[in-house]
Every structure is written in structure tokens, then in C-alpha cells.
Amino acid sequence: MIKSMTGYGTGLAENQSVKYTVEIKSLNSKFLELSLRLPKHVSDKELALRAESGKQIERGKVNITVIAEYADQTAKSSVINETLFNKYYTQLRELAEKVGDKNSNLLELALQMPEVVGAKEEETDEEEVKILFQAFYKALEQFNQFRLDEGQVLSADLKQRVEDIMAFQTEVEKVDGDRIPLIRERIAQYTEAAVGKENVDMNRFEQELIYYIDKLDITEEKVRLRSHCSYFLEALQSPNPSGKKLGFISQEMGREINTLGSKANNANIQQIVVRMKEELEKIKEQLLNVL
Incomplete structure (x- = not known):
């Protein structure tokens, strides 16, 4: 806990x-x-x-x-250093006589001088x-x-937010199922419109398409993000959880979420990624207060 x-x-x-x-x-x-x-x-x-x-x-x-x-x-009352008090009082009186001041409260002034009043030295x-x-x-x-x-309250909040991120990832996976076929179809239409269907070298087209789609593939990011989320929840329930350790895991979660957004090339996925980032920022804020 x-x-x-x-x-x-x-x-x-x-x-x-x-x-x-x-x-x-x-x-x-x-x-x-x-x-x-x-x-x-x-x-x-x-x-x-x-x-x-x-x-x-x-x-x-x-x-x-x-x-x-x-x-x-x-x-533990205070004591007066009489020797020091007498010394200050004598000096103040002599100064008062020199300047002709007869109204000074020399007693009060002497008591206020440094180290005149101090605490008893008792063991x-x-x-x-x-x-x-x-x-x-x-x-x-x-x-x-x-x-x-307070930690129980924080733990419940963190757990809910990580589960929300995992739920958002499920939404990403639903959208991602149709993303690659749609991209393939769109590129084919653009190519045919540009050079004509009869002029397209299909072998070369397939090679270029595979290279391009590989750059957009987010399978690894999805796997790693779900793994980091599961590890976060596991660490949260460990006997001696550490705020620093949870902070490091949240940084890794952030890297995968950012990569999802940059590679997806899909407006719907990017909107979901923004919601993931909002939850992750709240997690990071809470972790600042975790021991």
C-alpha cells in the first residue's frame, strides 16, 4: 500500500x-x-x-x-547574570551623566542588553x-x-486513471483494425488517379506500400503500453511501493502514448491519445505526493 x-x-x-x-x-x-x-x-x-x-x-x-x-x-525559568547587569548598568549611568540625561530608564535598558537574561543551565x-x-x-x-x-485515497485514484488509459487503448485497437486497409485503398486510388491504373507497377507498388505501412504500424506500442499499465497496477499493490518507481513507469507509459499519436496518422486515434495524455498528466501530478 x-x-x-x-x-x-x-x-x-x-x-x-x-x-x-x-x-x-x-x-x-x-x-x-x-x-x-x-x-x-x-x-x-x-x-x-x-x-x-x-x-x-x-x-x-x-x-x-x-x-x-x-x-x-x-x-526552567530565566536567570539574570548579575555581574553582567552591574557592568552594563554602570556604563549606562556614566554615559547618562556625561550627556546630562536624568530621565533614562537605566534598569530596563540594562536588562535588555545581550546575555543579561538567560535560561537556567540544567541537565x-x-x-x-x-x-x-x-x-x-x-x-x-x-x-x-x-x-x-492518504495513500489509500491516492492509490484508488491512480488505479482508476490507469484503467481509464487501458480502456482508451481498447478504443484505439477498435479504430486501428480498419486503419491500414483504408490507408492502402486511399494510396491505391491516388496512384491510379495520378498515372493511370494500367501504368502502375504492382510489384513496386506493393513494396513501397509495405515500407510505408510499416512506418504507421503501432502494434509494438500498443503491446508495450498495455504491459506498462499492468506493471504500474502490479507495483501499486506491492508491499513496499515507491513513488519514484511508479514515476519511472509513468514516463515509459508517456513515451508509448506519444508514439501512438505520432505514428497513427488518424484523427480518431489522435483524439483518444489526447485523452490518454490528460489522464497521464493527472497521474504524474498525484505521484509527486507519493512516498
Whole structure:
């Protein structure tokens, strides 16, 4: 069963002290483009999360957001660097005295200076890391299920469109049955009208006719197109279908459809070929979102 590259999942895990919420969203992409937003105190877990995401998600433009909420709001609160604050405050006061400014809010200005206010440097305990990964795996499970559900919709649509192309090919085969005899009759009439029936060398005429009709023969293209369509449907139902593999098969289908149109030399067949191309373009658009 195919998977969609579009996905969404959330996971939540908590204990008495902390609650972690993980959100995973993805759109289609040729490669894995992973963006993580983590609280600063668990930034050292980014590599582990990236490695696991690469195994589970495979491809797509993916955004992962991790939110931590503490029962004790001061657990990860900010702290003031008093030494740096005093240094900035002293310098600002001296500058204010030099220019005669007595109304500046030096306290507020000093607090806004770089690195004066920062987060507490605390190590994340093992229990908290377990909670984080529990939420992450729950989000992954929901995310992958979303992809599978979307994949079922895509699979049904792709199957229908390939079957439509095969139905159009059946229409081509019906038209093609009368095409060659009509071409033969038309060429004979033109030749006789041009030089007269008694002046036609029938042996030479037959040789030239065989060469010309061989250029218009589409038997091989019909066989290959039906084979590619069957292979596409087979690959669609395989245990581990690949969007890239299906894309390659659709390219081969396109080559045969184009050749059918160019060699047919028949208005009815060319109209059917246009409808085939419309279905194939829709297939290619859908395949952009297949994992």
C-alpha cells in the first residue's frame, strides 16, 4: 500500500512534573527536508530525533515542533547574570551623566542588553527524556497512519486513471483494425488517379506500400503500453511501493502514448491519445505526493 508524503500527527506524554507535546507535519519533497524546533534544554537530543525521523519518515518537507510544559513554572525559568547587569548598568549611568540625561530608564535598558537574561543551565534527567521520546513516537505513529490513509485515497485514484488509459487503448485497437486497409485503398486510388491504373507497377507498388505501412504500424506500442499499465497496477499493490518507481513507469507509459499519436496518422486515434495524455498528466501530478 502506498503512502502519501503529506502527513500530520501529534503526540502527548506526561508525568507529575512535565508534559511534552510533539507535532509533526509534512509536505511533498524529493528528499528529506527536516526542520526541528526544540526547547533549549533538550537541544542535545536533536541528533537522536533527526536520526529516528530519517528512518521513519524517509522523504518529505517535515516540520517537527516539541513543546515542554512544567507543573512548576520556575523549573526552567530565566536567570539574570548579575555581574553582567552591574557592568552594563554602570556604563549606562556614566554615559547618562556625561550627556546630562536624568530621565533614562537605566534598569530596563540594562536588562535588555545581550546575555543579561538567560535560561537556567540544567541537565535534563533521564525520566524527562523518556517522556519526550514517548510523545515523539506517539506523534510518529499518528503521522504514519495519516500517510497510509492518504495513500489509500491516492492509490484508488491512480488505479482508476490507469484503467481509464487501458480502456482508451481498447478504443484505439477498435479504430486501428480498419486503419491500414483504408490507408492502402486511399494510396491505391491516388496512384491510379495520378498515372493511370494500367501504368502502375504492382510489384513496386506493393513494396513501397509495405515500407510505408510499416512506418504507421503501432502494434509494438500498443503491446508495450498495455504491459506498462499492468506493471504500474502490479507495483501499486506491492508491499513496499515507491513513488519514484511508479514515476519511472509513468514516463515509459508517456513515451508509448506519444508514439501512438505520432505514428497513427488518424484523427480518431489522435483524439483518444489526447485523452490518454490528460489522464497521464493527472497521474504524474498525484505521484509527486507519493512516498
